[in-house]
Amino acid sequence: MSILVTGGAGFIGSHTALLLLEAGYEVVVVDNFSNSKPEVISRMESLAGQKIPLYEVDLRDEIGLSTVFENHQIEAVIHFAGLKAVGESVSNPLYYYENNIGGTITLCQVMEKYNVHKMVFSSSATVYGKPDQVPVAENVPLRSTNPYGRTKLMIEEILRDVYISNPDWSIALLRYFNPLGAHESGKIGEDPNGIPNNLMPYITQVAIGKRDELLVYGGDYETPDGTGIRDYIHVTDLAMGHLKALQRVKNVTGVEAYNLGTGTGYSVLDVVREFEKVTGVKIPYQIVERRPGDIAECYANPNKAERELGWKADKTLADMCRDAWKWQKVNPEGYSESLQKKFDSSIKN
Ligand code: NAD
Ligand code: UFG
Numbered sequence: 001m002s003i004l005v006t007g008g009a010g011f012i013g014s015h016t017a018l019l020l021l022e023a024g025y026e027v028v029v030v031d032n033f034s035n036s037k038p039e040v041i042s043r044m045e046s047l048a049g050q051k052i053p054l055y056e057v058d059l060r061d062e063i064g065l066s067t068v069f070e071n072h073q074i075e076a077v078i079h080f081a082g083l084k085a086v087g088e089s090v091s092n093p094l095y096y097y098e099n100n101i102g103g104t105i106t107l108c109q110v111m112e113k114y115n116v117h118k119m120v121f122s123s124s125a126t127v128y129g130k131p132d133q134v135p136v137a138e139n140v141p142l143r144s145t146n147p148y149g150r151t152k153l154m155i156e157e158i159l160r161d162v163y164i165s166n167p168d169w170s171i172a173l174l175r176y177f178n179p180l181g182a183h184e185s186g187k188i189g190e191d192p193n194g195i196p197n198n199l200m201p202y203i204t205q206v207a208i209g210k211r212d213e214l215l216v217y218g219g220d221y222e223t224p225d226g227t228g229i230r231d232y233i234h235v236t237d238l239a240m241g242h243l244k245a246l247q248r249v250k251n252v253t254g255v256e257a258y259n260l261g262t263g264t265g266y267s268v269l270d271v272v273r274e275f276e277k278v279t280g281v282k283i284p285y286q287i288v289e290r291r292p293g294d295i296a297e298c299y300a301n302p303n304k305a306e307r308e309l310g311w312k313a314d315k316t317l318a319d320m321c322r323d324a325w326k327w328q329k330v331n332p333e334g335y336s337e338s339l340q341k342k343f344d345s346s347i348k349n
Contacts, residue, residue: 002026002072003246006059006107007080008052009036011190012122012179014044016078016239018188021048023243028072030065031081032058034099035193039335043187059103062110069114076118076249077111078242079104082151085197086126086293089148100151101158108162117169118249120242121159123152123257125177125231125298134265135301138175138257145293156257163255170253172245172309177231177261177300179238181320182327189327190235191334199271200232200320204328207281214283216268218290223297227268227287231261231299234315234323244309261300262313271317278321 003020007013008029014036020027021044029041029052041054053072057064059081068074082100083089089096104121111117128136129143144150156173163169180200182189195211196202205211219226241260248256266274272283306312 001075002028002053004028004030004068004072004074004077005080006030006077006103007082007122009033009038009040010080012176012235012238013078013080014040014188015183015235016080016242017052018044018047018183019236019239019243021050021052028053028055028068028074030055030057030059030068032056035083037191037335040188040191043335047183047185047187060099060106062106065106065110066113069110069116074114074116076120076246077107077116078120078246079107080122082122084148086146086148087197089151090146093147096147096151100148101154104155104158108158112166117166117253118171118246119159119169120172120174120245120249121155123156123173123175124149125175125259125261125300127153127156127175128298130295131298134297135263135299136259137301138259138304160255163253167253169255170249171255172249173255173257174241174245175257175259176238177233177259177298179235180232181234181236181315181323183236184323184326186323186326186330189324189331191331199230199268200324203272203275203283204324206283207275207279207325208328208332210332212284214272214285216272216285216287217294219287220290221296223267225267225269228294229265229267229297229299231263231265232271232317232320233260233262233313234320237262237313237315241305241309241311244305244311248309256308258305258309259300259302260305260311260313261302263300263302265297265299266317271321274317275321275325278318279325281325
């Protein structure tokens, strides 16, 4: 029996697929490489010491997806595949609705056809919008402020309806807070296209000299140092949360949402200072206007995941900074194949 990982070539999917392999699961990856590169699969294979069945298939391609279920006995699906850039979702909402919601609907139809009813879904803390209070627990009213977030909200609703229609389904909705870091080997990590939107990839690109300075979006929030506060979680801890959720969906039916966060909030300047401390590299920054749509603070109440999944994040912000920096140093151009030789020699040294 295999676990199908959709979006398994992406940032979080690759780390999770690797952990599954290390835990002895058979893994099949489906990805259309719209936001990733095939190179990641070779690196995962070298880390895992085994071949990984890979299908370059778009989730909306029902025939292509059915082939995967024909060729493998799929026991459960961990569903990462989706588009995730908030700004792009505002300028191109139909692309987001079509890809994220359309892809999920086709996936559920194919799963139903092949009698597979266990799913772990990548939701997001974005479903809390601007929370009325922090730490935020799963049972507060949900809202979203952009099309990307609404795709997550709508998919959560769709999955609840799917369960109501057939109580054989077992679905975990994992609401991630802010994933950072990389695999400790330095071989796999986050590889954003163009100018990074997110804080840590931006910091590491400043550190390596690709960008001059960090722009800190807003210094006048009602937080202790005036900069935004988030719940940063190591991608390896996040990956482990999926293994725990998988164990749960294998044993009970129903739909449950879980926050995957640490429960601790750090400000932008906390992250900058920690990065400088851990790496010894100075990060020049300038405080500028707030970024539209940002909120002052958001961090998780992760108690439900600990209680019901037996999962708790245990890596520190220092671990996240150290691993993100190692990844950036070893892979200054991410997975770009032109730098493959440089990567190989730096791993040898
Ligand atoms: P990512 O872009 O690195 O990975 C997503 C993968 O899905 C990519 O490899 C992409 O090529 C693939 N994909 C997209 N649409 C597809 C389709 N129609 N068919 C097949 N493959 C498709 O993103 P990530 O950071 O690894 O995020 C994984 C999931 O977690 C996403 O659903 C994202 O919305 C969610 N999430 C991410 C964050 C974050 O900050 N990274 C936070 C909360 C939730
Ligand atoms: N920030 C900067 N400068 C930058 C980038 C970010 O100051 O160049 C600040 C932001 O203003 C915010 C904090 O750093 O205060 C974190 O910003 P990110 O862009 O890294 O993360 P967000 O919390 O804005 O959003 C992320 C994902 C969303 C997801 C959300 C909740 O990008 O997709 O977490 O999971 F919905």
